[in-house]
Amino acid sequence: MTKQIGIYDFETDQQIVRDMTPEEIAEHELGVELDIQLQQEAVSKEAERDALLSKLGITADEAKLLLG
């Protein structure tokens, strides 16, 4: 499906919606890739935290208490 961009011009108070140009699609994909990367990092951090809690034998709430 073609990606679309909404363009609102406050000088004319008009909204147009059109298909993205190849350049705009490429720019948009950069954001999607970054998003995937950030989510993977978040999952990875979560896994590391769970592993550490397991190693210590405490729950997340108990860890919070420890950290004050």
Place this chain on the structure above:
Amino acid sequence: MAAGWPTKVSYADGDVFSAANINDTNGTINYIDPTSATDKQVLTRDAASGGKVKWADSPANTLTATGDLYYASAANTPARLAIGSTNQVLTVAGGVPTWAAGSSTFTKIGSTVTFSNVASQTFDNVFSSTYSSYWINIEYIYLATAGGSLQLQLRYAGPTTQISGYYSNSFNMPYTGANASTQVNGGAQTILQSNTNASGNSIGAGNFWFYGVNGVSKDPYYTGSIVNSAAASSVLFNGGTSGTARTYTGFLLKGATNITGSVSVYGVS
């Protein structure tokens, strides 16, 4: 004619009646030619000429345009003040009323922008020297697929999208569980919210501010907060910069998947 009330005027064949026949030197009464007046003038007493009457401007012929205000430019001197521009307020300068830009006002710019299922939504030609900062009110926003991020970029002359050098940190605070920050260090865009809701039935709403986008070349700042009821979390968008000084003219919102929302922009002066 002698001073005092004229008691009798007699005509004879061939007599020509003139103002001199009725004006008296005491100013008690005088003759005014109705054809010497301009439209909508009124008769008024003229102290300068011994209390005779004269034609004078009325409110009706002073107020010549819609919105005109009637005021005294000096003692006993009616004057017209033309209507001001939209969002101006009536203030005082030099002892008389005048229109001026409101101080510390919140002014909605253009219409509320609604968009549905687009990959990106731009807000162009919105920043200028008119306002010192801008408040962006996200009345609702959601992605086609839950869980992705809501992203922000800036726009400048062209309009062209700034696609590098963003620095920011958004702090996701779920109602339960651990908080998490999403850092952008010189990235292609700022992350407003790392975990955006997908359903239009759940509220994803918030607001953020722009500073340093007032028509001059600057590296602007932005900060704000968003609530995501679907993910049971709030996000403190703890600010960021574009990393590049430019005269920015607008901004762009986009998501990991298509976005739907309603956003209003307010200028603050």
